Amino acid sequence: MLCRADKELKLVDGAATDFANKVLAPNREEYDQYPFGQFWDGVVKKAFDLGFFHLTLPAELEGMGHGLAGLSVVLKSICAQDASLGGMLFTNAMAQEILLAAKAEKLLEEKIVKQEDVYKFLLAFPAFNNPSEVRHVATVTKSKGKRLLSGDVQYVVLGGLSAYALLPASVEGSKDFSFFLVDLASKKVSLSEPIFSLGLHACPAVDITLDKAPAVLVGEEGAGKKYFDRVADRMAVAQAAMATGIMEGCFAEALAYAREREQGGQKIVNWSEVRMMLANIAIQAKSAEMMLSRACEAVDQKQPKWEAAARVAAIQACAYACEATTDGIQVLGGVGYMKDHGQEKRFRDAKQIQALMGIAPMKKLRHIRSILEKR
């Protein structure tokens, strides 16, 4: 449905679905063991070769130019099987979008887009925080015309992998913040061990400590909030896509199990309370898909009030995904709680995804605030 009649997007969707089913699903448990197991380097490189990290970049920046609809199609299919890769795609795309919003195409061209090594191409970014809400920002000072960052920035996703990070920082005492591109190989930058998190284990994050680390200003000074808010509204569609994909994977696994497992002398799919749980998951997944489809259309066509469509889709799809994955384990009973099935990972990942770009209730307040300000 998301693909509409766009043949190119259908091809992208086909490639993503094939990749998710053949590469991600069979080894889901193994990949999820990170940081206590091996990092899925080969998978990330394959995803890079397939262009999944180039989806939203415009063609003039050597991207695929598929916009958010293209990213959403891929995220939905990928997250149905393993949302950790979705987290990597999301983080990288969000950082790219902020650079584009700040009209920093030149910076992207110089430092990022021509890179042939995936880890030099990927951008690290603190994707789970809205710096206007909780101020995890570094402090910026100027010295001999150069900008230097100091302090801690927490939970920088892809920070342990990427060559560059896009980090928020502000001048001491200022309420505004700006974004800076920081070379993570600098001796003035130190990285923590990978953070052990609730979900998206193979999409690692680190805490970053900066000690007068050289940094390049992205866009205008003090305009970080403007860029973040604008991009957050666009990326809400991608967040909704991730939640929708998780629900679709959850429903498929719950249904397959219910058709096989017997209880009380019959398949459990024939017990009406189990059917009710399956119905709830199916309704939530379908509702999310319809909202997502509408939001993609609104955002890509820049329709009036596209921001509202995107925000509502993300808030509601994430809430549905948290409920659906809770029931998704329940349909499988004890088996669903074990790591050799996909449901427990979807349950953790759905909750983690709900926290992308800030605190969940604050997103609702931001939505009503935007309505109130317009009237």
Add this chain to the structure above:
Amino acid sequence: MKYKPCTPDHAQCAPNLNDVAASLAFAHQTPAALIRETREVVDLARKFNREVVRPYALELDRKLHEDPDFLPWEFVKKANEWGFYTMWLPRLFGGKGYFMHSMSAFIEEVSSACLSMGNLIGVHYLGMATLAATWNAPLLLKIFRDVAAGEKAGDPRIISLAITEPGAGTDVEEPDLIDKGNITCHAQKVDGGYVVNGTKVFISNGHVSKWHVVIAYSDLDLPSQNTVCLLVQTGQKGFSFGRHEKKMGQRACPASELVFKDCFVPDSMVAMDSEQIKGLKKDAKDTFQQVLDYVLGATRAGVAAFGTGVARGAYEEALAFANETEVEGKLLANHEWAQCMLAEMYKNVCIARLGYVETNHHNASSGIYKSMLAKPAFYFIRYAPEFLVQKVFPKLLGTDATTRALRKANFDNQTEEEMNRTSGWGSMAKFSGTDLGMKNCHMALELMGQAGLRHDQRVEKHFRDAKLLQIYEGTNQLNRLNLFKCLVSGACPQSCVFHDS
């Protein structure tokens, strides 16, 4: 099929006060010493949390992620040192003689810091309660005294309960379903005992238990009438551990596979079978249903206490975060919406707690604690002179006549109304307490955003741990149906439960 028209009889549907307000009806009967001992165990649990649980919980969880086969012996030994495996064991068995009634409050405390560690202690009493509910006096004496000896020797000898099978989870917890289920754990009667073959799965604490209360069936075509409850010891010939399940949460509490291959269990280790209970008013199926109801009425209150504990743990972490974090330049605890979320979470903890407290009143008035919590019995058991406890009682308990008398008193005298009340309330406490535990974990993570995702912030562990509570001791769906059967179906005379097709 045609149903009779049914006009609602509001008088019939109106709740019985004893059913819905046990605290009002029975709280005045609670011995004052029981209230004192509840305060005492809560204080002890808080000390244990400060000294052992909180400093070690995250490290142990992390260790289990690094090495999924790691077994938490260090913690089990520590709990044994602190005396928690005999705390609620009657004095005549060598225990400290605290009453099970007070255990829920203890479990809530420990679980508020770490649900896995709460399970490593609490699940031992699931095994113990099941064995106790068979009222097999000589076997109780043998096993419980061994647990007490293990404490003195610094060698934990804890008890697990093995019911769930690979093809049957809900079915084995419900005698109305079991005959249609895919039951495979067979206990074949032979001279001098039983030979057990089959597999049990998801057995909490299996790998760290010495004793396993195993529910098997002497006739797989009619398991409801042929249930056998036997005691198997770790290391016994024909018994071995299979896989150590890789769970999402509660990692420190092992979920084990128990494998039986021609495992001979002598008659002396058979806690109950259909032969032993001939002569009681009820048949074998109904008597085993009664054993299950006795046990689950109490242990589901325990699971509700786990749920209350995790609800509290999530609430307390969210509260600490709200007290130290600025959101949009204002302390989170000063945002009205956050105040309402915290109030809601506080309410969820209180409601969950009321569920287990109320259920324990029902268990005291109508269930497994009834014979022990009548004031004269309570004070006699609690304060009986040591020579009686050590010399006289064990001799009495060592006889089959005592077993017969105990079974007669406990199985024949409990009314159907009492069974429904305790079983129905056990289910209600279980599913409401665990749903509220899960709810608070969701809310805490929503409130904390990025911070809550980190393992070192504890909430994500609560979230992973809590989910299992909605599944074990009967899924919450099964418990809703059991509540309907016990407390609602009387007002639906044409209804039948577990016949959905």
